[in-house]
Amino acid sequence: MSDAPLYDAHCHWHDQRLNPGQELMVAGLAQIPLAKAVVNGTHPGDWEAVAELAEQDSRVLPAFGLHPWHVNEAPKDWLDQLQDYLHRFPYAAVGEAGLDRWIQGHDLPRQQAALQAQMELAAAENRPISLHCLQAWGPLFEQLQAGPLPARGFHLHGYGGAPEMVASFAAIGGYFSFSAYVMHERKARHRESFAVIPIERLLLETDSPDMLPSVDWLDWELTGNAVFADEGGGRAMHHPANITASYRAASKLTGMPESAIRLQVERNFHRFFLEA
Ligand SMILES: [Zn+2]
Numbered sequence: 001m002s003d004a005p006l007y008d009a010h011c012h013w014h015d016q017r018l019n020p021g022q023e024l025m026v027a028g029l030a031q032i033p034l035a036k037a038v039v040n041g042t043h044p045g046d047w048e049a050v051a052e053l054a055e056q057d058s059r060v061l062p063a064f065g066l067h068p069w070h071v072n073e074a075p076k077d078w079l080d081q082l083q084d085y086l087h088r089f090p091y092a093a094v095g096e097a098g099l100d101r102w103i104q105g106h107d108l109p110r111q112q113a114a115l116q117a118q119m120e121l122a123a124a125e126n127r128p129i130s131l132h133c134l135q136a137w138g139p140l141f142e143q144l145q146a147g148p149l150p151a152r153g154f155h156l157h158g159y160g161g162a163p164e165m166v167a168s169f170a171a172i173g174g175y176f177s178f179s180a181y182v183m184h185e186r187k188a189r190h191r192e193s194f195a196v197i198p199i200e201r202l203l204l205e206t207d208s209p210d211m212l213p214s215v216d217w218l219d220w221e222l223t224g225n226a227v228f229a230d231e232g233g234g235r236a237m238h239h240p241a242n243i244t245a246s247y248r249a250a251s252k253l254t255g256m257p258e259s260a261i262r263l264q265v266e267r268n269f270h271r272f273f274l275e276a
Pocket residue numbers: 010011012040096207
């Protein structure tokens with residue numbers, strides 16, 4: 001029996017920062033057995049790029065959402081536009097949405113209102129919803145607990161909350177995704193959280209082009225050109241084919257063989273993102 005394919009629960013292939021590396025990206029992705037990648041838009045200005053990718057590449061599962069970093073600048077009719085995209089793609093997820101008290105100039109009540117509107121949309125149609133959270137885990141839990149939530153549950157991407165909160169989020173329907181980024185030495189708390197999540201709620205992600213893992217976790221055989229710089233700041237970026245590193249890290253952290261992780265993540269991904 002051959003191994004189950006790979007699933008990236010959260011990334012941004014449409015991000016313009018990846019454009020200079022477009023060819024490397026396509027070549028790298030062609031080398032791995034990737035079944036699906038959830039490509040998240042973060043504001044109305046990038047939703048069409050996500051839509052185009054979804055129409056071109058059957059691996060792309062589109063997600064449309066208003067990220068907390070963009071609530072202050074969103075046009076008045078963003079919710080109508082979001083509804084239009086969700087109607088155009090009946091299988092699309094909602095996201096990336098969430099709460100963030102780390103970013104400068106954040107307006108938490110405004111973020112909460114935008115999140116609430118997106119939760120209501122997702123709940124009404126039982127769509128998957130992908131959530132971002134930085135330094136707002138308490139408020140996020142309260143809001144999710146109050147609902148409404150989709151019957152299928154919700155997804156916390158790049159989970160960085162306390163290990164002690166994992167059980168509470170799981171009890172109200174939470175799925176959790178991690179990348180090999182947690183293998184950075186300073187991310188011990190993230191690894192503690194990884195250790196306590198129920199295995200049937202585990203998803204893996206890259207968050208490409210962000211959250212670059214330390215270089216010793218990258219698969220140089222498959223994605224030898226995996227680290228590439230954007231034209232502007234020269235910041236190293238996370239090649240989406242590095243999803244293989246997330247699987248290797250998950251295997252190391254759970255002690256499960258990678259083939260078993262693949263099978264489990266496939267089941268979880270199907271249950272959360274693909275089944276109605
Ligand atoms: Zn993201």
